[in-house]
Structure formats: structure tokens, C-alpha cells
Amino acid sequence: MEKSSIKEVIPFIKDTIIWNLKGGIVYQIYLCVLTALMMFGIYAYLVQFNVGLAATHMGNIVSWGFYISNFTFLVGVAAAAVMIILPSYIFKDKDLHKVVIIGEVVAIGALVMCLMFVFVDLGGPLQAWHMLPVIGMFNWPTSLLTWDVLVLNGYLALNLMVPAYILYCHYHHRKPNEKLYRPFVFVAIFWAFGIHLVTAFLYQGLPARPFWNNPLMGPRFLASAFAAGPALITVVLIIVHNMTSFKIDAQVFHKLRRIIVIAAIINLIMLFSEIFKEFYLPTHHSLPAIYLYFGLEGHNSLVPWIWTAIGMNLLGTLTLAFNPGRSSNNFKVVLPACILLFIGIWIEKGMGLIVPGLVPSPMGEVVDYAPSWVEVGITMGILALGVFVVTVLLKPALIIEQRYEGH
Amino acid sequence: MDPSRKSKSMHTGEGLPSKSQGRRRFLKTAAKAAALGGAAMVTGCGGAMGSNEVMGLRWKEYFKKHYRLMTPEEKEQTVARLERLAKIKKNVDVQIGTEAPVEGVLYGYAFNVSRCEGFMECVAACVKENNLDRKSNTQYIRIFELEHGQMSPEVGDGKFFHEVPVADHFYMGVQCYHCDNPPCVKACPTKATWKEPDGIVVVDYDWCIGCRYCIAACPYYGRRFNWNEPVVPKAEVTKKQHYLGNRLRRRGQMEKCTFCVQRSRNGRLPACVEACPTGARVFGNLLDPNSEIRFVLQNKKVYRFKEDLGTDPKFWYFID
Numbered sequence: 001m002e003k004s005s006i007k008e009v010i011p012f013i014k015d016t017i018i019w020n021l022k023g024g025i026v027y028q029i030y031l032c033v034l035t036a037l038m039m040f041g042i043y044a045y046l047v048q049f050n051v052g053l054a055a056t057h058m059g060n061i062v063s064w065g066f067y068i069s070n071f072t073f074l075v076g077v078a079a080a081a082v083m084i085i086l087p088s089y090i091f092k093d094k095d096l097h098k099v100v101i102i103g104e105v106v107a108i109g110a111l112v113m114c115l116m117f118v119f120v121d122l123g124g125p126l127q128a129w130h131m132l133p134v135i136g137m138f139n140w141p142t143s144l145l146t147w148d149v150l151v152l153n154g155y156l157a158l159n160l161m162v163p164a165y166i167l168y169c170h171y172h173h174r175k176p177n178e179k180l181y182r183p184f185v186f187v188a189i190f191w192a193f194g195i196h197l198v199t200a201f202l203y204q205g206l207p208a209r210p211f212w213n214n215p216l217m218g219p220r221f222l223a224s225a226f227a228a229g230p231a232l233i234t235v236v237l238i239i240v241h242n243m244t245s246f247k248i249d250a251q252v253f254h255k256l257r258r259i260i261v262i263a264a265i266i267n268l269i270m271l272f273s274e275i276f277k278e279f280y281l282p283t284h285h286s287l288p289a290i291y292l293y294f295g296l297e298g299h300n301s302l303v304p305w306i307w308t309a310i311g312m313n314l315l316g317t318l319t320l321a322f323n324p325g326r327s328s329n330n331f332k333v334v335l336p337a338c339i340l341l342f343i344g345i346w347i348e349k350g351m352g353l354i355v356p357g358l359v360p361s362p363m364g365e366v367v368d369y370a371p372s373w374v375e376v377g378i379t380m381g382i383l384a385l386g387v388f389v390v391t392v393l394l395k396p397a398l399i400i401e402q403r404y405e406g407h
Numbered sequence: 408m409d410p411s412r413k414s415k416s417m418h419t420g421e422g423l424p425s426k427s428q429g430r431r432r433f434l435k436t437a438a439k440a441a442a443l444g445g446a447a448m449v450t451g452c453g454g455a456m457g458s459n460e461v462m463g464l465r466w467k468e469y470f471k472k473h474y475r476l477m478t479p480e481e482k483e484q485t486v487a488r489l490e491r492l493a494k495i496k497k498n499v500d501v502q503i504g505t506e507a508p509v510e511g512v513l514y515g516y517a518f519n520v521s522r523c524e525g526f527m528e529c530v531a532a533c534v535k536e537n538n539l540d541r542k543s544n545t546q547y548i549r550i551f552e553l554e555h556g557q558m559s560p561e562v563g564d565g566k567f568f569h570e571v572p573v574a575d576h577f578y579m580g581v582q583c584y585h586c587d588n589p590p591c592v593k594a595c596p597t598k599a600t601w602k603e604p605d606g607i608v609v610v611d612y613d614w615c616i617g618c619r620y621c622i623a624a625c626p627y628y629g630r631r632f633n634w635n636e637p638v639v640p641k642a643e644v645t646k647k648q649h650y651l652g653n654r655l656r657r658r659g660q661m662e663k664c665t666f667c668v669q670r671s672r673n674g675r676l677p678a679c680v681e682a683c684p685t686g687a688r689v690f691g692n693l694l695d696p697n698s699e700i701r702f703v704l705q706n707k708k709v710y711r712f713k714e715d716l717g718t719d720p721k722f723w724y725f726i727d
Binding site: 021048051052053056057059060061063064121122123124126127128130136137138139144145146149202203206207208209229249282284329349357358360361362363365 | 468469473476501545549551560561562563565566581589593594595596597599613614615616618619620622623625626627630631632633634635637650658659660661684713716717
């Protein structure tokens, strides 16, 4: 608001970069591992760019696979930041307010991964400009994909700009002008629900795919996102609490645990509702569910995965609900439970949602699908990129916040 | 500048100025190397990727508009570029037409389930006529072998490969049905696929970004994606092509049956209709009361596949 911006921005950026490169040997190895994974991902993408998407194991029946599975799940993780933003800004929860920045950073990392997964899945990435309005053709509002492009990029902008402004002010030991960013925070809260409903509607709106064409997809997406997202945020907070000097209050973990448990239980109730519909009186619309849970015509590659996923989901939910450690701060119990829940929902909402939606094909043909090394390599690279983004944003953010609190 | 920051840099002050100088020098050299390497790649690759002419043609092709927005001159220009590229890359002389839809025409198709014997002459003719990829064995038309009792290809065998016809079995062909309410057209984020005034649902291959949402939206397995660079033997290329039809496609692009737009708009029948030895396929103008297709619709017991989805396909099945 006051002086010239350049003089203020340069030290901010310089310090951010320096803080990110400083750290002990464990941190440096961690950065090297991430970089190696990203490099391998780039190599795998070059192979795919050279050969075409035939380098994957997708085909005309399973036309969406590992990339879109991960995209679908991670949009939920991105939306889940709202579960911290909402209480801290609307209910003025002081405890959660302190960790809002961490939730937003995780959201940014997840969104970057989502956009990357869509990009690597495109058959003509160089033609992506065809989607832009004016110079291209943007089929809005008819195509749900255009809605998704709008809401995801808008949410990324909101989650980048508001924390950037706040951190920038804190870096210069200024109090940010709340009137300036509060409206955007409110927009972001509604927008978070929006991004995940739109992503759900991508699938929900296709009568050609009866596994997806049901009204529960949208609400189920929200419930699973609000269980998995805060579970990941809890894991990040445990890491921050144990490995940095940024200490987090026990109340934060307690409140997050409550949010996770409620969302996870609603998710399980919805799962039960789906299973009842598919298996009480199975019709030919239930074939995808039969393929997923029991296998069809000898094709049963997904069966062990879905049962493991449901087992992990149940175990994680029950552990967090009944909390055998007697306190929310028993990290020995909370950390594995959150990881189990996160991975369980990932499997079920990723491959366990996309592949059965496409199998059997519209002409009744059943195939198996497992990602190729190219798909796994690119996926690992993108996941490493997401973790990297979270790291390089979180480290300076926490340092700035600690310095600001210290004053 | 705030005092706490100054003191911090003083603590690590000993090595900091020379470290930052070294870092600055490294970054400068790295940037220069990257710029040089990038320039080398672009110019060096020029030799590997083809002559300057190919690069120039590709460059212009990359920036062209959506087909529906092109003026007639722009259409002629892109056709000329594509014909030239085909000549350079495959040494084939092709003619790519841009024939507009014929006035007063709405194409419809009927399939006589009683007559089909599963010969798959239609499949072979389609592959040849439409320059389909031989490497991935792309087929717009699929023939299903069914046992009596149900009329849905979903319970049939689409992969049979034996002498036909088999006793107590019957045969049905499926392909894109050119719906009048096509879900694939709604799904496409770039409007790369649309329904032409004569009812044919087409794809502007070069406009497609390869997101494959249209495959998810299609209830009939009507659309195909080029997962690899298509391979068409030079001797088997059908040279009379249409921009929206059987011209040579590239990987990363969607494609589908076009009711042989390069034939139908010139008054000929699609290749599948001509090739069928039993006369099981009927094609014509739904708006012409004297056409064979209208006769079938008025006099035979016709039905459409997955009619309850509201897609309004222009492809009917009937039994004699």
C-alpha cells in the first residue's frame, strides 16, 4: 500500500529462495529425491510425447485411466482446504486460523497436480489453446469440461493470491488489510464446494455410463474429499510439528479429527447406499459394480484393490472415531490412521471409480486395465512436483509466520 | 529494511557475499547454456523433422482456425497444404474435398438383421475407404455374433473369427449412429465435433485436443482415438478424401464413422453399404419420401439401440 513495490518484492523472493535451499542433510536428500522423481517423470513424458498415448495402457474402452483417476481424487484434496478456511473465517476459530496457511498451501499443491494430470492426459497438448475463448472455441456452458477449466483455475488463483498477500504483508511486518482479502476468502469457500461438484458432474452427467450417472456422485465426492483432504493436512501438520520449530496446538488436531470422522462416516453411509442399490436387485446397470467388487468374465484385476481400499477406509475411520490413544495428540495412532484413510479413499475414488465407469464398454465388452511404466513414471513425477510445491511454499510461509508472531 | 534481517545476514555473513556471487555467476551461465541449447534444438531438429517446407506448412497448419470459421479461401489453402504434406511425407497424390452438405438432405441408415451373415465385408471396405490405422486395427464398424433370445450386441461376441454364418446364431453391425441429439457434441470442450446440417456428426481432426471426453459420453462405442501414429500402407491409401472424412489423421486426434462424407456428398453410397454382399445395409435421405430408407421406416418393424437414452440415433435395425 505504501512505497514502491520492486524494492519490497525482490528481498521477499530472494529470501523465499534462500530459505528453501537451506536445511540439514535429510532435507537436502529429500529435495534430491523429489528432483530425481520429477526428472524421471519428464523423461517418461518425453517417451509418451514421442510415441503417443499408446505408451499408456489406455485404449478405446478404458479411455481414461491412471491420470484422470489421480486428477479426480486430488481435486477433492484441493477442495478440502475449505474445511479449515470455513471454521477459521466464518466461525472465527482461533486455533484453526493459525494453520489456515498450511491448508491453503496443500490446496495449491493439489491443484498444480490436478492441472498437470489433465495436461499429460491430453492427446494433443499443443492444441490446448483451442480451448481458449476468442482465439479458440470454448464450449461453455454446454461442456462440463469447460466449467472444470474455469473453476479449477479460478480456485488456484484465489488460493495463490490471498495467502501470497497475507504472507507478503507479514514478511514486511505489516498487518494485512482484512477488508481487502476477506471477500475473496468468502468466494473461495463457496468455490471449493463448486470445484468438486463440477468435477463430479463431469461423470454424473453422462447417461452413457450408468455407474456414474447417479445423483449421489456429487455429494459422495464432497464427503470423501472432506475426509481425505483433512487427513492429509493432519499428516502434514504432524510432520511440521515434529520436524520444524512451528508448533501446533493440540486443539487443532482435535478439531481436524472431528471433521475427518464426520466426513468419513458420511462417506461410508453413502458407500453403503451405493452398494445396496447395485446388489439388492442387480440389473445390467450393475455390471460395472460387479466387475469392480467381484470380477466379470474372468477379469478381476480391480477386485483386490477395492477390497483393500474399503478395508483401509473402515480401519482408518474407526480408529479415528474411537481414538484408542485417548487423546488426539497420540500421533502414533493418528498418523497411520490418517494415512490409511487417505490411501483407501485414493484407491476407491481413483481407479475404483474411473475404470469401472468405463467397463463394460457401451457394447458390453470387458477388459482389464493396469497402468504402464510410462503412466506410473509420469504420475510419480507429478506427485513429486506436488510435494515439492507444498514444500517450497510451506517452508518460507512458516518462517514468515513465526517471525511475524514473534513480533 | 528491518533490523532482524540485517543481523541474520551478518551471522551467515562470512561466506555469504562470495556464495551469492558464485550463485549468480552459475545462474547466468546456466541461462546462457539453456538459451543456446534451446536454439540448437529448434534449428537442429529442423533437419531431423523435415525440410524447411514441411516446417513452414506445419507452422501454418498449427495456427489455422476451426473449420467452421474458415472462409472458402482459407479452406482451399489448408486443403492445399494438407495435400502437399501428404505428397512430401507419403509420396501420395490425394485430393481433399470440402464439399458442403447437400440441400434438403438428412442421412439415415437401416440395418437388416435378418440378412447379415457376419461376413464383415463392410468392415474391410470401411477400413480401406477411410484410411483407418492398420497398426491398432481400428474399425469403425463392429459385427457381433448373437444367439437367439436377445437383440442387444452387449450380450453378443464382437471378437469372433471363424467361418460364418454359424447355425442358430445371427449377426448385427454397430457403428456411430449419427445421433440427432448427440451426447458427444455436448461434451466436447472445443466444439471439435458437431452435427452438420445433413445430419452427419463430424470431427475437425486438427481442432481436437484429445481429451477423450466424447468417448466417455458416447453410449454406442462410436468414437475412436488415435493412440499411436496411424499407419496406412501407401499402396492402400484412398486418395479421394474429404477434410471432415477420410483424410489422413494424426495421433492424438479423435475420429469416427462419417457416413463416408467423401462419398455421400457426391451422390455415392458409403463403402459399407456398397460392400455388403447380402444387401443388409440401407442408406439414404430421410427427407426424400421415395427413398429406400423411408420405405424401411414405414414398412418394417424398426427399432434403435438404447433408445431410452434420448440420443435420437439415425440408425435403425429391422427384421425382414
